[in-house]
Amino acid sequence: DKIDEATLDKIEEDVNSLIVANLGTDIKIKNIKEAQQEGAMALFGERYGEQVRVVRMGDSVELCGGTHVNSTGEIGLFYILRESAVASGVRRIEAVCGINALRQAHSNRKIVRELEKFFSTNEEHLVQSVILQKERISQLEKKIELMEEKLFSFSIDELLKSITSLNGQDILVVDVGAKDVADLRRRMDIIRDRSPKSVLFLYSKIKDKISLVMSVPKESTDKIDASQIVKEVSKQLGGTGGGRKDMAQGGGSDFSKIDNLKEIVINVLKEKGRL
Secondary structure: OOOOHHHHHHHHHHHHHHHHOOOEEEEEEEEHHHHHHOOOEOOOOOOOOOEEEEEEEOOEEEEOOOOOOOEHHHHOOEEEEEEEEEEOOEEEEEEEEOHHHHHHHHHHHHHHHHHHHHHOOOHHHHHHHHHHHHHHHHHHHHHHHHHHHHHHHHOHHHHHOOOEEEOOEEEEEEEOOOOOHHHHHHHHHHHHHHOOOOEEEEEEEEOOEEEEEEEOOHHHOOOOOHHHHHHHHHHHOOOEEEEOOOEEEEEEOOHHHHHHHHHHHHHHHHHHOOO
């Protein structure tokens, strides 16, 4: 599992305590069996010869062929940057020390000072200021969302003029300018409330994709399967889709076909539907 912040803080504090203690380094060349009997740890599965370099710092005893400081105090400061997974059940901690640790601390302090200026507060109240700002933004986004829905509802009469009839079944295929898939589905609900007997096929350009959502009245699902229609249209757009007989969604990234999307949907309805 991920190492939590409290544990990382404790590790950082423990390491820095050993650095401040300025423990001396004792280095000896010993037979590997003798070293292991003394409790020396072999880390990372490395292979060792008969003679090994044994490094002792305080209570820590390890087999190591690398270079070490003469005392822990030479390290200066230990500053954890991040932790990550390297294998199942194995976590890695990345840190800097000495002057690099000081530079990292200075960099983080600069960020805190800039945030203090931005939020017109001090470090003690900074987190609370960020939380309050996030809550305000969330409230404003909800208000904007409600206003957008109201504005959209005013344009529905104009959209409904685009309804076409296919063998007696009203069908609306239209771009509703949704900002995301959730918004696309909300707009579907608004139009369906105004035209509950119509087959609705709505789409919008969302990021790098043409997103689709289709609704079929329950009484028409014996003739039209929304899942089949959306799946085929999405396929022609270079994507995938699916869902239920009465509701499905999908999309694709072939924008060259967006101007002909209504024609594509109608043709698929003629082919896959029983109208």
